[in-house]
Ligand code: KIV
C-alpha cells in the first residue's frame with residue numbers, strides 16, 4: 188500500500204486478556220485461540236507470563252513449539268529469575284521468541300509498589316534488557332504506568348533501554364487514564380526528545396477504564412507508534428484492553444484519513460470473537476462494535492429501506508469484510524458430515540477427526556430435537572462437546588420434579604474424577620434444587636454471583652443457554668451450558684464453572 192505505514196499487531200488475549208476474571212483458559216484452550224490468531228495473521232502473540240505458574244509456563248512453551256509464523260512473546264518482570272524462566276519457555280520459538288520485560292516508572296508505582304528510588308528502577312530496567320539480550324535479539328521493554336510517569340524520566344528510561352538493546356519500547360496506559368490528545372503528546376515528546384528513538388519500535392498498550400483504549404491507540408499511531416497491543420473482544424484487566432477488531436477496522440475503514448494498515452485478515456475477526464466467547468463462556472454485549480450480534484442489524488424501517496436501495500447508505504463496512512456470513516438456517520437432520528464440517532470451518536472451528544466425530548454425533552441428536560440448527564447452536568455444541576476435555580466434574584443424569592403443588596426435587600448424578608456419585612435435594616424451585624444437589628456432591632464452597640438463562644435462537648424448540656458467574660477465594664469464573672432443557676443447561680453451566688475454578692486452583696497453587 189503506497190504511502191501507508193504498517194502497524195504491527197501485538198495480541199495479548201492470552202496474557203492480559205486471560206488474566207481478567209471470567210476469561211481464564213487452560214492450555215488446550217490457549218492453543219485453540221493461538222491457532223485462530225495465526226489465521227488472523229497477527230504479528231506477535233503474547234502467550235502468557237511464564238513465571239506466574241506451571242500452567243502459564245507450559246502454555247507459553249506449547250504455543251512457542253506449535254505456532255509458526257508470528258513472533259511469540261512471554262511477559263516477565265525485570266528480574267533474572269523471571270527472564271530466565273521466560274526464555275526457557277520461549278526458546279522453542281527460536282528467532283521468533285520475544286522476551287517482554289517490564290518495570291513501573293511512575294512516581295506513584297515506584298514509591299508505593301516497588302519502594303525503589305528512580306535511579307534503582309532505571310538500573311533494573313537496563314540490567315533486565317541486557318540479560319534478555321543474552322538470550323535473544325528480540326526484546327521488548329515496557330515502562331509500566333508510563334502515562335503517569337514524569338516525561339523527563341520516561342524519556343531517560345526509554346533512551347537507556349534502547350541503548351541496552353531493547354528493540355521495542357512499550358508506553359502503556361496501565362490504568363486507562365489518558366485521553367487521545369494527551370497520549371498523542373506523550374508519544375510525540377518521546378519521538379522528539381529521545382535521541383535513539385529510531386532504533387526501536389514504539390509500542391502502545393491501552394486499558395479501557397474510561398472507554399478510550401481504542402481512541403488512544405489511534406492517537407498514538409498518528410503520533411508515530413508502530414505497534415499496538417490489543418485483545419480479541421477487548422478482554423483484559425478491569426474494563427479491558429484496546430479491542431483488536433475495533434482498532435483494525437478503524438484503520439481499514441478510514442484509510443482516507445489514516446495512512447496506516449495492518450497485516451490482519453479481517454475476515455477472521457468474527458470467527459475469532461466467537462471462538463473466544465465459546466472458549467471462555469464470556470459473551471460480548473449485543474451492541475459491541477464490529478462483533479456484537481447487532482453490529483450489522485438494521486432495525487428501523489427507514490434504515491432497512493436505505494440499505495436495500497444502496498448498502499453504503501447506512502453501512503460503513505460490509506459484514507463480509509469482518510467474516511460475518513449470513514446467519515441463515517444452516518443445517519438440519521438430513522445434513523451430512525461434510526456439510527457439518529464445512530460450516531464449522533467457516534465459523535472458525537478446526538476440529539480433529541476425533542472431535543469432529545463427537546460433535547457430529549451430538550449434532551444428530553440435536554437435529555432430532557430441533558428442526559433447524561443455527562450457527563449459535565453450533566457454537567454451543569462445540570463448547571459443550573469439544574472444548575471441555577478431561578474435566579473433574581461431569582454431568583451424567585439429571586431428573587427434576589416441580590410444579591405449583593410440588594416441592595421441587597432434583598436428582599443429580601455426576602462423575603467426579605470418573606467415579607459416579609448421586610444425590611437428591613429439595614429447593615425453592617428446580618434450579619435451586621439442582622444447584623444444591625451439585626454443591627452437595629462436589630463439596631464446593633464456591634459462591635454463585637450471577638445466573639442468567641436465555642434462548643440461543645428463536646422458537647420454542649430453541650436451545651436454552653445458561654451462564655453463571657461464580658467465585659471461590661480470589662478466583663472468579665464464568666460457566667456456560669446449553670441444552671434444549673433449560674434445567675439441564677443450568678446444571679451444565681454450574682458444573683462448567685466449578686471445573687474452571689478447580690483448574691485455576693490447581694494452576695495457581697504454585698504461583699510466585
Ligand atoms: O498494562 C500494562 O502496563 C501491562 C504491562 C505489563 C505491559 O500489561
Ligand code: ZN
Pocket residue numbers: 203359361392394424
Ligand atoms: Zn495491560
